[in-house]
Amino acid sequence: MSRLDETWADRPGWWGFLTTVDHKRIAARYIVTVVAMLFLAGMLALDMRLQLSAANGTRMGPQLYDESFSLHGSTMLFLVSVPVMEAMGIWLVPLMLGARNLAFPRLTAFSYWLYLGGVLMLWVPHALGITPDLGWFEYPPLSGPGYAPGHRADIWAQMITFTEVAALSASVNIAATILKMRPPGMTLARMPFFLWAMLIASLMTIFALPAVMLVTSMLIADRLVSTQFFTPAGGGDVLLFQHLFWFFGHPEVYIIFVPAVGFVSAIVEAFSRRPLFGHIAMVLSLLSISVLAFGLWVHHMFAVGLPRLGNDFYTAASMVIALPAGIQIFCWIATIGSGRPRFATPMLWVVGFIATFVIGGLSGVMVASAPLDLQLTDTYFVVAHFHYVLVGGAMFPLFGAFCYWYPKATGRMMSERWGIIAFVLIVGGFNLGFFPMHILGLEGMPRRVYTYGPEMGWDGLNLLATIGSTVSVLGGLVLVANALLSYWRGAPAGADPWGGPTLEWAAPSPPPPYNFEHTPVVTGVAPLWEHDDLPVMTGLKDDAREVLVTSVLDAIPLYRQHSPAPSIWPLLCALAVSAMFVGSIFTAWAILWGMVPIAVGLILWFWPVRGRATSGPLRARGQ
């Protein structure tokens, strides 16, 4: 045991902090950063709600309001929702596989440092008074060189590049880990549903994110070196931006939602105390969602005047996705109904999720219809819809997951009482705050307006929305306070406080740096419910960092792979990449010259440490 500890432990102090490649430490700092972002974006939301709580509000002018919703949306989508799902995968995937680390440990570190670069890219300029102000999707021509002088739009576009490189790095890492590092016996058919969800979300990321990187790079090129992609006078086309943005943007919603489906399934299974009902149907419906998600992007563009047939096709495709989503809901209900459910806090979040997400799904089917969408587009109905799907569909499962796995991560239980209080405040406040927005939208209140006149009659519902949002934010603070206090005061959790079915519950809480002393062997889809003890294989080295690599389909052990040690180079490379990204806002030459330190950094990162040559023309002298 002590040798394993020595082999896998980080150096103490700052050096260990900066060089660690431990997936748990990196995931933890991802999550802490996300919580800070969630707090800031939540404060922005409250500020906007206060402005709108009465007619002719004077708290904000139009410019500040534009900046607030742009910063809120960009932060929530790019700095909270996607990264937090990657973070949960980074933390959980090796534990659920009984593995010692992710496939590419230094890439994990690089991913976090670049994500942090994205955070700073958006929020440091904001602190300096330079805030993007064109919404979270910055359409040209408004964001082009003609209408958006200065660097607000560039800052937004490069923030995207940072976070997308981070998410792509994490996704390749997670996908390779799930495909090649499953424990012996965990064939694809025996893979827990959460791992399916992370695999599918990672593959979706790999295919969707290049579109947004490409389109924001094209926007920067239009602004920096006068390319003509989006300028009609030069033969460009502004709708091209929208097509590429939504080719990413719609799958993005599912990149956020699919891991959430994984959380919900894991919680439902553990707290219903029976294997997931319809495991195969669930996997197939998730696969079909992931394919359909790439065929829906035009439904974000119904109002731009595309051919009728196009609108009809995308209306039909958008409605079809309700079928696999429905199958999942029914499978969860069947699991709960036929199990012995226990309604601890994580399970309450699942109930809150199902109720809220169904409402969001129904309003989604409504706006999937092109004629109705033409009426409702750019109104508060859409604001209500996407908050129901994203908060109800992704954040509620995330909070449930947080409560479910918190004891594993910290070794302490969270307070159930305060957990329930936070749940009631957040779910109650959310529904109180956002349901009235459906009605406001039907009454014609447009989104992205900084104020409205008293003659519109929107005051009452807006005030209600502000009260609800405030209650919800209070609930969020209770949740975070509960997590912080429980870290020191919570009851000791032990390895398996919930009687969970998957391998992470066989590791100590919190797991040691090497996660598992020996490699677990799996005989079913809910491995810990198969036996009272844990079948294991010995033989991985304890005096060198080693992980087991297995075959893709049947998880047959193939070889023992050396796992890279901590290194400062991922951080230094991320700094070099950051310098290039920031510089490229000002001059195209930064891209060329910025490549030099990046290349040096990458060479040193990957430089294998072995002895000098004893053969060949350049062998070491004296050999």
Add this chain to the structure above:
Amino acid sequence: MSARARRRVGDLSGLPESASGPRHLVWWGNIGFMLIEGTGFLLAAGVYLYLASQTPHWPPDGDALPALMWSGIFTIGLLASEIPNLWLLGRSRAKDVWALRYGTALMTILGIALAAVRWFELQHLGVRWDHDAYGSALWLLMVLHTTHVVTDLGDTAVLSVWLFTHEVGDDQFADVEDNANYWSFVVMAWLPIYILVYWVPRWM
């Protein structure tokens, strides 16, 4: 509750410490990045075709067509480089240290020659990136592909220097294999781009 009791059912210490091809972990990481970049290429090609569909003439009236000579030399050279590249791939699987050292050196020289030809090719595209959307789309494809050529050239050069100066282990055979696979990706990605950039405007 402490961690549950363990029952030993097997031992992994007899397994090898390396593998090659799809059995190797890094091979899959390489595939992951090829998928990302391949998607980027496809979308860039989509941009080119989309912009072409929005214009009555492609290239727009007055724009010169991209010249065929340097691009032809580049394309033939690139295809020819696949021969030593595939040979190197085979030798790395056979764990031939001599071939690894001299093969990566040869691929570095070929890469430098191809990059030079590409430089001349870029001088003869007939239009600047800021002239119109056609020029922008054309340069987008060329810059994307050139970045890949230069990146893999850099990787090959560094690998070659390392191989000549260090004792070669199992991991380096896998490295050379991944590098060779990546060069094949760069070659394969070029063929549709070549047709799109040089021939589609002539056929439209």
